[in-house]
Amino acid sequence: MTHRDEAAAVRPLTLAWVSRHLEAGERIVGCEALHGGITAEMRRLTIGTRDGGTRALVLRTFVNRERAEDCLNREACALTLLAxxxxxxxxxxxxxxxxxxCEYLSLLMTHLAGRTVLGDEGLETRVPALARQLVAIHALRPAERPRGYVARTTAETVVVPKGADAAAWAAAIDVIRRPAPPWEGRFLHRDFQPGNVLFDVSPARPAEARITGVVDWAAASWGPADLDVAHCSANLALLHGPEWGLRFPEAYEEAGGVSAAAASERLYWLVRDALALSEEVRRVSQPWREAGRAELTTRAVEERLDAYVTALMDTHG
Incomplete structure (x- = not known):
């Protein structure tokens, strides 16, 4: 495949738009699809520079119009605030x-080095690193707050997995029927989880993983820190087992993060996010399989979610 053929993978109007935002003498010489995105198409563009070198940009194309404008505006605002x-x-x-x-709502951004790491090896190092990074995000006090967070589930829309612990799920659903606890606002990523964190890591030394980037800020919000903690916890539980979901809130506090004071308040957010994932197990597990976790079938992830919800209710309920 030639460089010209690869560049043609970008739609014509979008290609022209990107070209207008390059430096003088630069041109697109390559295009590579990036996997793992759920809300949009992602492409890595190789840009030929005037001195004969190259640099990379990332093009995010929101082909699904549902919530596209909100997602793009949240991400653009967040990237501006984070600079x-x-x-x-x-x-x-x-x-x-x-x-x-462009043909679709689009966002062009710089490319960050590193890669996502979704395997089990090296978790003992990566989980504390994730916690430290999340504490740093929550410590930001932007002059302009992003939009408020959006709750992603209700007691009526929860999807109880087949064969799940009915009593545990009924108790968990009752938890989110309550009003949300009082919370102190923080800058939230709102989709902070291993699939959106890039690491510099050598396969030979997984314990030396270092975070190089945090991507996908399309849901950036203002809300309770516990909500980001809960989301990462739930994703860790589905990727690596319930014990890692239970471990992450501890790692967050060990890194200096401040959670809700009352156990019942912490449980509310942990349960809310876990139940929200019940509605999109198929959607979130597919990118994991594409990234090499073939064993994470929809059914296997449902079983892990059931085990995690049950563990939450046994531990905190």
Missing amino acids: GTGVPAPGLVAADPAAAH
Whole structure:
């Protein structure tokens, strides 16, 4: 495949739009699809520079119009707020929030080094690193707050997996029927989980993994820190087993994070996010399988979710 053929994978109007945001003398010489995105198509663009070298940009294309404008605006706002903060996030290059220039709503950003790591090996190092990074995000006090968080489930929309512990799930659903506990606002990533964190890690030395980037800020919000903790906990439980979901809140506090004071309040957020994932098990597990975790079938993930919800209710309920 030639460089010209690869560049043609970008739709014509979008290709022209990207080209207008390059430096003088630069051009697109390569295009590679990035896997793992759920809300949008992702492409890594190789840019030929004037001096004969290359650099990389990432093009995010929201082909699904549902919530696309909100997602793009949240991400563009977040990347602007994060510039210069020390949080390793992409830099915003350009945005087309109304598809005025591209075929679909599009966002262009800088490319970060590193890769996602979804395997079990090296978890003892990566989980504390994830916790430290999340504490750093929550410590930000932007001059302009992002939009408020969106709750992603209700007691009526929870999908109880086949064969699940009925009593545990009924008790968990009752938890989220209550009003949300009082909370102190923090800057949230809102989808902070291993699939959105990049690491520099050698296969020979997985214990030396170092975070190089945090991506996918399309749900960035203002809300309770416990909600980000709960989301990462639930994803760790589904990827690596319930014990890792239970471990993450402890790691967050060990890293200096502050959770809700009362156990019942912490349980509310942990359960809310776990139950929200019940509605999208198939959607979240597919990218994991594409990334090499073939054993994480929809059924296997449902079973882990059941075990995690049951463990939450046994431990905190």
